Amino acid sequence: MQLTKKKSPVNIKAALTLATTALLGTLPAAGHAQESSKVAELSSWDFDTAFLYYSESDRVSAAEAIINAKKTFENDQVLNLKLTIDSLTGASANGATAQPNVQTFTRPSGKGSYQTDKNTTPLDDTFKDTRVQLNAQWTQPLAENYTGSAGIHISKEYDYLSLGINGNLAYDFNNKNSTFSLGLSYFQDTFEPEGGIPVAFASMPSAFGSDENGNKALFDATRLTDSDDKTTADIMLGFTQVINRRMLMQFNYSYSKVDGYLSDPFKVLSLLDSNGYAQDYLYESRPDSRVKQSLFAQTKYHFEQNVIDVSYRYMWDDWEIDSHTIDSKLRVPLSSTSYLEPHLRFYQQTAADFYRPFLMQSNPMPMFASADYRIGEMSAYTVGLKYGMKLSDGNDLSFRLEYYRQNPKNAGYQAPDALESADIYESVDAIIAQVSYSF
Amino acid sequence: MSRSYFKPYRVSRRCYSVILLTVSLASGCSSLGVQPWERDLLAKDEMALTSSPLDAALDDHIYFSKEASSGGKSFGGGGCGCN
Structure with missing residues (x-):
């Protein structure tokens, strides 16, 4: 920038x-x-700031602000400090299926309940969180053609703490037209959800309200601990190549190993009878490890005026999720001080092998199951437009407006009769609006 | 036959492809590139691989919390309880 x-x-x-x-x-x-x-x-400090508003129709909305301060010292040493604050409110799908009747669910805290109308996707409307994140990154030349970088990450929200470190080494060769890079990162996260960590496949208990002695004991019996941990170790190998005066390419291979508590304590599955009527709601259970790998390729090409940026990512993991992502942007100058940038993104993923939209009483219980649509079969696209300009004082101002749509799909599960008029795989629409200012 | 029977084969074939791609890139790319005085277009901010880092960070956060994939271009690790 x-x-x-x-x-x-x-x-x-x-x-x-x-x-x-x-x-x-x-x-x-x-x-x-x-x-x-x-x-x-x-x-000598440079500041980039951005404010983003994300809103799903009838579901979650989030506001996020970032301020990034960058200082370049002598000998090309660069310090980057970033503060991110975001706030989330609204409703999120709790995993249960729609039903031909009104459904009642216990809030994660156990201190109350909420209802869902018939033939409506159950949404838990208790989501409200504020997060503060700090990043610091130091980058400097280590020797001729070698650049090193190290950084720390701290993120804290009401029920979640994430601590991370990363390191990166880059080697330039072929007249600085080629670069190999190796990056490592490690995160240690602690999750302390409202109401504690539920026992895998435990039945959702009744809300205890003011009945501290009776139902509270029943609620506590469905809880394992107050908190749990997750670690994420990432390795990334990168190769960047200048092709010619107008074009460069990048290729990355990433390996990511996640261990620990990977379930979502707020998500349940409906346990249905043979007609499709919910008999129970069971807390989800995911494996306690996941290995993700991805290949990423990106190219940028400078036409006479316009610049195109196209990337493709193929990701696969040991939960049997495969995904393809194509992202493209075209920067079109309108004058010497302003530009338009249309953005198109396509995404498609297969379902995790333990994804189930619901469980049937007549079937044996699987070892793991989750009805979270985010690990189900899905396609999504984003259409957006950015307008940027350089102000008379030399500072940069830009606006971005995007539309994001997720289309969850049936991964081959036959729905029982009672669910015939329910939309089990409901689409999600979101608007993304952003203002950025650099000075 | 179970799906897991094929897993080692799938992974090793992918790894082989990655190694092959890397070797061919490294050996084939020495003829590519530009001289230092030909970097006028490449030096422009809009030609940086991540030309808008804050847009990228915000997008990563959105898609990390709404989809099963993350990273690829940069680290896709933890960071928030949004997933």
Whole structure:
């Protein structure tokens, strides 16, 4: 992104620089600092900011703000600090199937219940969370043609803590036209969900309300622990190649191993009788490990004016999920200071081998099962448009508006009679709106 | 025959393809590229592989929480309880 060296007329940049340097403890002591060196230091931080609003029709909406501060030191050392704050509210599918009658579910906390109308996808409307994330990344040349980078990640929300570290080594060769890179990252996450971690396949208990002695004990009997952990170890091998003056390509191979608690404590499955009527709701159960691998290829091509960016990702894992993603953007300059960028993205995935839209009483219980549509068969697409401009003071402003649609599909499960008029694989529509400002 | 019977074969064939691709890229790419003075277009911000890092971070977060896949272009690891 173009980062101007010009000073903003409104002195937000100077104020933010002061705040950043004060936080880092690098602010020169007053009286010792020369005014000119102070100005030079103040002007060498670059800020990228973005505000995004994401809204699904009748479901979740989220607002997310990011501020990224970047400083380039002598010898091409780069420090990048990023603060992300997001807030989530709304309703999320709880995994149960629609029914020809009204359904009642216990809230995750056990302290109340909610109802779903007949022939309507059950949504748990208690989702509300705020998350704060901090990232710091240091990048520097290590030797001729070698660049190293290391970073830390902290993310905290009401019921979730994620700590991560990463390291990356890049080697340039062939006159810096080719680059090999090796990256490693490790995350340690702790999940402390409202109401605790449910026992796999336990029946959803009744809400205990004010009955602290009776139903509370029954509720607690369905809980395993208060919290659980998850670790994620990633390895990424990358190769970037300049093809010619107008074109470059990148290829990545990623291997990711996730261990620990991988279920969603808020998701259940409907246990249906032979006619399709729900007899019970059972908490889902996923394996405690997952190995994901992916191949990614991207190319950028500069036409006379326009720039096209096309990428493809093939992902597969040991849950038998395969996915294909094609992402493309075309940047069309409108003038020397503005551009339009249409965006198209197509996504398709197969279902995890333990995905079940519902369980049947007549069938033996599987070892693992989840009705989470996000690991079911699905296709999705995104259509978007971005408009960006350079302001008279040299700063960048852009707007992005996108439409995202998910179409869950039947992976070959025959629905019983009672579900005939229910939409088990309901589509999800979302609008994404974003404003970005760099200064 | 179970699906898992084929799994080692599938993985090894993919790994073989990756190695083959990498070797052929590394050996075939020495003739590709530009001279330092031909980098005028490549040096433009819009030609960076990730030309809008914040857009990419926001998109990664959305799709990580709504789909079963993540990463590929960058690390797709943990980070939030949204999935």
